Amino acid sequence: MKLEYEVGLIANNISEFKQVVRKLDLTKQVSNIGTTPSLLRCAMQNEELTTSEIALLILDAQKFYNVKNALDEDMLFEVAGLVLSEYKHFNMYDIALCLKNGKLGRYGKIYERLDGGTIMDWFTQYNKKREDLIIMNAETQHSQTKFTGTRTTEALPFADKINKLK
Numbered sequence: 001m002k003l004e005y006e007v008g009l010i011a012n013n014i015s016e017f018k019q020v021v022r023k024l025d026l027t028k029q030v031s032n033i034g035t036t037p038s039l040l041r042c043a044m045q046n047e048e049l050t051t052s053e054i055a056l057l058i059l060d061a062q063k064f065y066n067v068k069n070a071l072d073e074d075m076l077f078e079v080a081g082l083v084l085s086e087y088k089h090f091n092m093y094d095i096a097l098c099l100k101n102g103k104l105g106r107y108g109k110i111y112e113r114l115d116g117g118t119i120m121d122w123f124t125q126y127n128k129k130r131e132d133l134i135i136m137n138a139e140t141q142h143s144q145t146k147f148t149g150t151r152t153t154e155a156l157p158f159a160d161k162i163n164k165l166k
Contacts, residue, residue: 054080
């Protein structure tokens with residue numbers, strides 16, 4: 001499943017973006033790393049729009065919880081800016097998947113308050129799980145492609161030359 005994203009997609013068609021995210025899980029997302037532009041690449045195209053799209057996703061999570069003490073516009077953009085600066089290696093699907101997991105309660109319960117610290121903690125937890133899965137996938141791939149030949153004690157043709165250099 002190739003995920004396609006370009007700056008402005010969320011702002012222009014958030015419902016289509018959400019449909020893709022609903023089907024997404026961390027395993028699928030990690031397998032698509034490198035095929036979707038990172039936040040850094042998006043910010044290089046248009047930093048203001050990238051920050052706005054992150055803020056839009058955070059606002060959507062906030063609406064989901066319908067909290068009394070909601071983040072105001074300035075705080076939304078401050079948290080979005082922090083996410084952009086701290087998680088440049090993420091892509092928009094990572095942001096949306098992290099917030100989806102937060103909505104599902106995978107990072108703890110929310111008691112009538114969704115603040116910047118809580119959201120940043122979600123990203124920290126998501127990043128840890130993401131890194132663990134990337135490492136596990138890399139180890140699995142390495143063990144599958146590892147050379148399985150047998151070693152011999154027979155000297156290699158260039159071993160004499162190496163020994164002379166010592």
